[in-house]
Amino acid sequence: MILKDVFLVFISMIILVICVLIGVAFLTLLERKVLGYIQVRKGPNKVGFLGILQPFSDALKLFTKEQTFPYMSNFNIYYFSPVVNLFISLFLWMVMPFVSVYLNFNLSLLFFLSVSSLSVYTIMLAGWSSNSSYSLLGSLRSIAQTVSYEVSLALILMSFIFLVLSLDLFDFMGFQTYVWFVFLAFPLCVMWLVSGLAETNRTPFDFAEGESELVSGFNVEYSSGTFAMIFLAEYASILFMSMVSVVLFLGGDINSFFFYVKVVGISFFWIWVRGTLPRFRYDKLMYLAWKSFLPCSLNYLMLFFCFKMLIFVILL
Amino acid sequence: MTNILRQVVPKLKNLNYVAIRCKKWYPDAEYMSQFDGPVMYPDEVTSKFKMPPWNAKKPPIERKVTNMIINFGPCHPAAHGCLRMISELDGEIVRYLDPHIGLLHRGTEKLIEYKTYAQALPYFDRLDYVSPMSNEHAFCLAAEKLLNIDVPRRAKFIRVLFHEIMRLMNHLAATSFLILDVGGITPLFWLFEEREKMYEFCERVCGARMHAGYFRIGGVSQDIPIGLLDDIHELVSKLGERLDEVEDLVTGNRIFIERTKDIGCVDAQEALNRGFSGCMIRASGIKWDLRKTQPYEIYDELDFDVPVGSNGDIYDRFRIRIEEARQSIRIIEQVMNNMPPGEIKVDDHKIAPPTRREMKSSMEAVIHHFKLFSQGFQVPPGATYSAVEHPK
Secondary structure, eight states: OHHHHHHHHHHHHHHHHHHHHHHHHHHHHHHHHHHHHHTTSOOOOTTTGGGTTHHHHHHHHHHHSOOOOOTTSOHHHHHHHHHHHHHHHHHGGGGSOOSSGGGOOTTHHHHHHHHHHHHHHHHHHHHHHTTOHHHHHHHHHHHHHHHHHHHHHHHHHHHHHHHHOOSOTTHHHHHTSSSOHHHHSHHHHHHHHHHHHHHTTOTTSOOTTOHHHHTTGGGTTOOHHHHHHHHHHHHHHHHHHHHHHHHHHTTOOTTSHHHHHHHHHHHHHHHHHHHHOOOOOHHHHHHIIIIIIHHHHHHHHHHHHHHHHHHHHHHO | OHHHHHHHSOOOTTOOOOOTTOSOOOOOHHHHGGGSSSSSSOOTTGGGOOOOOSSSOOOOOOOOOOOEEEEEOSSSTTTTTTOEEEEEEETTEEEEEEEEOOTTOOOHHHHHTTSOHHHHHHHHHTTSTTSHHHHHHHHHHHHHHHHTOOOOHHHHHHHHHHHHHHHHHHHHHHHHHHHHHHTOOHHHHHHHHHHHHHHHHHHHHHSOSSSOOOEETTEESSOOOTTHHHHHHHHHHHHHHHHHHHHHHHTTOHHHHHHHTTSSOOOHHHHHHTTOOTHHHHHTTOOOOHHHHSOOTTGGGSOOOOOOOSSOSHHHHHHHHHHHHHHHHHHHHHHHHTOOOSOSBOSOTTTSOOOHHHHHHOHHHHHHHHHHHHTOOOOOSOOOOOOOOOOO
């Protein structure tokens, strides 16, 4: 019987991963089209009807190109860090709050915090093992930025956890039946979205791939297959952060179709911000993380904690 | 006494016999250095012994640490193909910079030495490829000064019109590149669409989108086609709105202001010392615009303002460029409203070639045509200087 359970869990995971990958593929298309329309041009529209088949042709091209590797790079690390990056980004999706018995996860938020911190390592190793000053600089900046914003991300998450008193992402759904958390704690949600932008290395915090500064940053030496993996990992994490945002504060009810519309809406926000804003300077970004976001999220944490204590005292 | 010392005391090396006046001899460094080695009296074998460590503590290994040297080479999106800087970085701060310039130098002056004046004209287009016709304007003015000819009025108006169109092109490109380098990727697309429309005007007027050899010594090469002015009017009337859109996105944006304010500050004294001109010097606060101080062509008849900055930083230069673009729109409207009819080339066929119809009927025209296109015209020897307010 246990074998049957394990087998079914395995099948569910595979289906989840496949669906996520397809979602990510279409997210890349969405990005290109949305950026195109922001920039007064159409995105790709030749490949399929309205460009629907574009991501598949992209994937085909990338995976059939020649895989280069720099001459003096550390080949094992160079080759495996994008693989591990993609693995971690897909591994994070186990946190998605499903109703079924086979994919229920008690400590999903703890898991989310731990695993998302691991992706920092992959970027660092990717940048270092390319043996190029530019990629090293890009990866260092990206690590420092990710690590700084993870702190405020975790604190904001903990503020929400104080409201819900459970580390399971699934329980957030029950608490938001009457009012969404976005109305309860709007500034916190804005900070969460901005920290999410910083976590996923997107404009206005995209030093890791700042095109006009570092020409692709840490993935400058990657081509074809490995680049595709890094790319997929990044978009998977964008989609994942959108999903978590919706569950956390936009009333994430998995069973409704509207949930997926909201996920796409927040991904659209990610892309929209990329098309609109310039990039932060590096020290300004660090200033923002440590001197603006951190005090704010700490104070919110204290607020919610004391609020919870107050409720307990009144109830008791 | 010392003899007795020598006999009694065993033969220690490095024993400095101090002067007899001193009471007591204490071991000095030279004496102690004989105990440094592992063996007291080394012989063949034992002289190769190494000293064992005093204790288990290891001293830290000394390493030579230098700053990272990064080549911000010409193949970098922010270098725009012109600059190579070898920078020594200390984290994010640049400690030392070694710029290599001159990557855009193609020996224009040497190449022109072997060409006639008319053949030399297209070289000037290629000097600044973002606003091609402005460079030709300077060359034509200089040659006309030497030749002592005066260009017909309509030609002057057309030249000013296209110079201002080039100014618009340049400023649109410059601002969109600035915003792109800072990280905003959209204004580039918006403004380059406008530039595409201006390329279309260049093509309509002389056949080439970018490197138009339109200005000639003695005027312009062809008359403007019918309908061009209407189209320019349409573009120019909407351009203000485009600039407003870009400004909405960027001017009040805190991120952009943080990136550009107080960065690259050049004060007025420094600007004068280093020979700045154009937008850069106006940003530093000096009121100097050649169109107002040394008006050439018909600029003294036109009514426009010149924006001057105060802080000399990148933000000021950006604002000045946008404002200058708006003033260019004003100039273009005035020029188009007052465009006189008339000729577009100097009458003197020893300088400007005759029309083909004339050439096919008149003998002198044929001779002029032949001499001009084979040998070129002769300019009296001398040196001259003429300046234009180039958009750069």
